[in-house]
Amino acid sequence: MKILWLKDQKVGHEKQVLAILKRLQEKIPKMELIEIDVNISFIKNLLLFLSKIHPSISLKPDVIIGAGTGTHLEMLRIKQKFNNEPKIICVMKPSIFLKQFDLVFAPRHDFNNEIPKNVFVYQGSIVEPKIYDDLDDNILVLIGGENKHFPFSIEKILNQIRFIESNNEFTNKKILIFNSRRTPEKLNTVLKDWSKQSNNLNFMDYQNSVSLSNYMGKSSYTFVTPDSVNMIFESLSSTVPAKSIPGTCGYSFTKLPPFFKIIPSL
Numbered sequence: 001m002k003i004l005w006l007k008d009q010k011v012g013h014e015k016q017v018l019a020i021l022k023r024l025q026e027k028i029p030k031m032e033l034i035e036i037d038v039n040i041s042f043i044k045n046l047l048l049f050l051s052k053i054h055p056s057i058s059l060k061p062d063v064i065i066g067a068g069t070g071t072h073l074e075m076l077r078i079k080q081k082f083n084n085e086p087k088i089i090c091v092m093k094p095s096i097f098l099k100q101f102d103l104v105f106a107p108r109h110d111f112n113n114e115i116p117k118n119v120f121v122y123q124g125s126i127v128e129p130k131i132y133d134d135l136d137d138n139i140l141v142l143i144g145g146e147n148k149h150f151p152f153s154i155e156k157i158l159n160q161i162r163f164i165e166s167n168n169e170f171t172n173k174k175i176l177i178f179n180s181r182r183t184p185e186k187l188n189t190v191l192k193d194w195s196k197q198s199n200n201l202n203f204m205d206y207q208n209s210v211s212l213s214n215y216m217g218k219s220s221y222t223f224v225t226p227d228s229v230n231m232i233f234e235s236l237s238s239t240v241p242a243k244s245i246p247g248t249c250g251y252s253f254t255k256l257p258p259f260f261k262i263i264p265s266l
Contacts, residue, residue, distance in 0.1 A: 001028050004061035004078070004086075005035045006071040010181075011206075012230045013067035015213075016091050019128040020065070020105070034059060038066070038074050045073035046096075054081035067091035076100055091126065093119075107229065125233040130217025132238070138219040139164065139175045141245075142212070142235065144228035145182025152227065154187045160245045161194075164223060165201060173220070178204045178212050180228070 005021065007014055025031050036057070048055075055074065060082050064075045072094045079086050079100075093106040101118060108121040115121055141161060146152040165175060177191055188205065195203035204210040216222075217238030224231045226244045235242035 001030065001063065002032045002034065002059065002061045003063045003065060004057075004059070005033060006038050006064065006066035006074050006078075007035060008038055008066070008068035008070035010068055011212075012180075012228075013091070015128070015230070015234070016105075016126040017065055017067050019126050020089070020091065022128065034061065038070050040070070040074065042069060042073065042095075045077070049073045049077050049080070052080065054078075057081070061086050063087050063089060065089040065091065069095045072096060125230045127230075127234045127237040130238040132218050134218075136218055136220065137173045138215065139170050139173050140215060140219045140222040140235075141175060141177045142222065142224040142228075142231045143177065143179050143183050143187070144225045144231060145180060145184060147182070147227050150227040152184065152225075154184060154190075157187065157225065157245065158190060160223075161191075161201075165198070170200075170221070173200065174202055175200055176202050176204050176215060176219070178210070178215075179206055180231075181206065182227075 075088050087102040090101040090104045093110040104119045191203045195201045222235045222242040223245050224235050
């Protein structure tokens with residue numbers, strides 16, 4: 001079976017697809033995987049799709065899989081080129097033409113009403129479990145950014161990091177602070193300065209190609225801001241104790257969106 005993976009170069013999206021592909025590979029040992037990066041604007045892709053101008057790909061896949069807005073129309077264009085024969089797996093709710101995708105994996109909170117027949121819903125995020133026998137002494141702090149659900153408070157996040165650093169339980173342990181593409185630049189600047197002045201604070205900037213995957217599941221403790229469902233569920237996919245940083249987004253837990261209620265440990 002030939003599977004074509006269209007990638008939008010966003011780590012959070014690619015991790016979810018990879019988790020699905022690993023399970024498929026267990027069931028389909030002879031699976032052939034082809035990976036292609038997609039770098040085309042949504043508007044341009046929409047015009048190409050509506051005009052039935054097909055992509056230059058010559059290989060006919062059996063299955064096309066992808067996640068993120070940047071991949072949706074490209075998947076449909078490839079299916080269109082091959083007379084709609086390839087099946088499409090879309091990870092997360094597509095931004096357009098939902099009924100044209102053969103199978104959609106999407107979080108339950110994306111649908112207020114009846115769930116379409118081609119959609120398989122889940123709670124939270126799709127993650128690959130990370131279980132390690134030996135843990136290190138690092139403390140992970142995972143920072144997201146503003147989204148439509150949460151007002152993001154830089155001051156409250158910095159106060160929480162100060163509290164973590166001053167906690168006696170974490171004395172002499174390295175505190176690794178990971179940011180994301182949504183983290184405000186103002187916060188990044190402060191964290192860079194703090195890490196230069198501190199013996200145990202280390203700012204792990206994603207822009208420097210630092211991979212969180214190398215540390216996730218191996219630390220002795222993980223703190224995460226509650227704005228990112230992906231980061232929360234990835235933190236909970238290991239045996240490492242995980243806590244949401246309280247008060248960082250100006251919400252009490254009673255006001256959080258309903259899907260957060262499935263995480264009692266927070």
